[in-house]
Ligand SMILES: CC(C)[C@H](C(=O)O)[C@@H](O)C(=O)O
């Protein structure tokens with residue numbers, strides 16, 4: 001039976017994960033879960049971010065379900081670099097998967113875009129690029145300070161994520177992959193990405209392809225998001241583009257993500273894109289849909305595509321059935337979804 | 343009298359610049375202009391991108407008006423690195439200024455956002471960051487390839503552009519500056535930007551400030567662009583965010599930009615954000631408004647704020663007076679604007 005490590009985290013993280021687990025237990029009876037206390041609360045209490053012993057325990061699981069970590073009291077970078085990125089890197093989660101759909105019952109901020117018209121998935125590289133943390137500060141705090149950040153990209157890392165994107169496109173009806181980079185300015189990394197893309201594309205002759213600069217893609221995600229099917233891009237561009245994709249599909253309330261090691265050599269991690277939202281924490285008003293959709297990605301990854309589809313469909317139906325303007329509690333949504341998948 | 347170097351460039355660049363010059367000659371009679379043949383056409387004909395002698399001639403001008411350069415026949419990076427970025431760097435154009443307004447008569451793709459509600463300006467750093475071109479390719483073309491891109495940031499470069507942003511905000515009614523970076527991941531460069539921002543902000547106690555991560559800013563530019571007044575950010579983030587800002591204000595048809603050396607120690611360069619658009623070139627249908635608005639930025643920079651305001655107002659009125667759905671030629675728009683400013 002699947003062993004899931006649960007990092008509920010901070011703020012609304014705990015609230016939405018409770019609902020996600022409720023749904024998970026219905027579709028995967030007997031699933032073993034273990035809670036791990038990580039995040040801002042633990043850091044503030046103990047100074048610990050991710051003890052080595054915990055990292056090793058997490059390694060023994062099939063997947064990690066994460067709510068959200070973070071709090072304004074923690075300096076920027078501590079939990080991001082020490083926990084989230086550490087897990088992505090140590091567990092070689094090189095496919096950062098972020099689907100965006102405009103669900104029936106939701107409204108895009110874009111005029112005239114109707115539910116069903118946006119259905120894209122961003123395959124964001126998760127272990128390289130500017131996220132590696134290479135760089136430093138020379139003469140810090142003086143007028144002579146120089147700060148550097150280095151983007152590292154390998155053929156190995158670029159090729160495997162591009163191949164993953166083509167594999168996903170091959171299973172989708174539209175069969176199209178868009179590479180996004182900035183080859184006209186970042187000529188070194190861009191050259192590697194473009195050459196690798198062209199090499200892999202030769203293996204998938206029936207997949208349509210296109211290339212766009214990141215600035216153009218950012219614009220098209222607003223003016224014509226319908227054009228995208230699978231988008232493959234680097235770590236930082238993927239971070240930005242997926243938030244635009246979330247915005248045009250109605251915000252991060254429904255944005256799910258998986259940090260995936262496709263070979264399952266290490267645990268993959270699934271989490272809503274939203275943060276811990278301290279402003280609404282404890283009120284029972286957070287929408288657990290993104291956490292539940294992340295659980296669907298988890299199910300799919302662990303080899304339960306039918307359970308995944310059922311959960312996804314339940315979320316879609318629940319969202320479509322909501323009465324506009326009336327608030328539903330976190331728990332009530334979780335109950336509805338658990339009933340729907342039963 | 344002001345001496346302007348004109349680089350009309352390729353595709354629609356020549357068409358829109360002709361109209362911009364028509365307007366410029368009316369508001370600044372006697373302005374001296376010199377044409378420079380640079381861009382894809384020249385590169386394809388002669389292999390030259392920017393001969394040193396031309397660079398030196400450009401240096402003798404007060405400003406450069408550029409249409410657009412580029413063509414699919416030129417490999418990515420050649421004109422960008424060799425011409426556009428070379429000018430930005432050699433002429434120390436450290437303020438890349440990009441205003442975005444939702445003009446009366448235009449429609450945002452965002453539902454419910456009304457003309458006048460979006461009025462922001464992005465002050466994008468123009469001489470540092472990932473645009474410096476530092477990096478390389480090790481073992482290129484092999485399975486062992488590593489490609490790097492290095493972002494270089496100096497206190498000098500960061501401080502001057504942040505101070506410029508505060509200076510601009512002080513002259514605007516809302517008096518607000520938003521710093522955008524990614525301090526939680528790019529901790530080295532982000533630290534420098536955040537510390538410098540806090541230092542400069544202490545000099546402007548009556549300016550409101552906020553900080554946002556780039557992914558959050560990309561989302562808010564879609565969900566709530568009204569919140570922004572002046573946004574200051576690094577070179578690459580500015581590239582992406584200004585295209586989102588252009589998209590939500592109706593596309594790049596009205597997006598103007600200036601690559602500015604505020605001290606006027608070197609010529610500044612003004613250009614529409616749109617490209618050479620080979621698909622519509624030669625048809626006389628390109629909208630010259632962005633080029634004309636760029637000319638207004640040029641006028642302002644050269645110490646003619648009233649002429650600048652007049653040109654900007656004329657564009658606003660012309661756009662507002664257009665009959666929805668009916669096409670106007672490039673030349674007709676130029677004529678209308680020239681008449682309006684007379
Ligand atoms: C919290 C942060 C490290 C993270 C990222 O930049 O990847 C977040 O923005 C995300 O998109 O998952």
Ligand SMILES: CC(C)[C@H](C(=O)O)[C@@H](O)C(=O)O
Pocket residue numbers: 184185215422423426427581615
């Ligand atoms: C053409 C390219 C070099 C340029 C940039 O990236 O700065 C363009 O996208 C812009 O925004 O002016």
